Amino acid sequence: MTKLTLGTHPYLLGFEQLERLLERNAKIGNEGYPPFNIEQTSQNSYRITLAVAGFGEGDLSITVEDRQLVIRGRQTDDGDERVFLHRGIAARQFQRSFVLADGVEVGEAVMENGLLHVDLSRAEPETMVQVINIRKGG
Incomplete structure (x- = not known):
């Protein structure tokens, strides 16, 4: 028996790109740091x-690369000036990636109380009906 995928299913035409996106997202390998929430703030x-305690605005970068929102953090090293008796606050670099659907746009990013908020919006899709004329064959 043949396993059907999005790209080979007979009723799903042109979904090969979606299948590639799913495969790519599975390979991203996001670890659990930093923790994050995703909330729906309205219909669209x-x-x-992201919880980014210890990171400043200059330590973070937000980019959209090939329909993927990529958030990176890299703290500057203070050198050997500080001596820690216990170091429980993570100070490591990270990269978090989120695949964006067509029509989803990244809005503003706000840093507040150790939390980085990134707002996204989706344009309301237009309903379109296309009539195809049938011509008489030769």
Whole structure:
């Protein structure tokens, strides 16, 4: 028996790109740091919130690369000036990636109380009906 995938299912035409996106997202390998929330803030808007304690605005970068929202954090090293008796606050670099659907746009990003909020919105899709004329064959 042959396993059907999105790209080979007879009623799903042109979904090969979606299948590639799913495969790519499975390979991203996001670890559990930093923790994050995703909330729906209205019918067509979302907010991703990352807990980035210890990071400043200059330590973070947000980019959209090939329909993927990529959030990176890299703290600057203070050198050997500080001596820690216990170090429980993570100070490591990270990269978090989120695949964006067509029509989803990244809005503003706000840093507040150690939380990075990234707002997303989705444009309302237009309903379209297309009539195809049938011509008489030769």
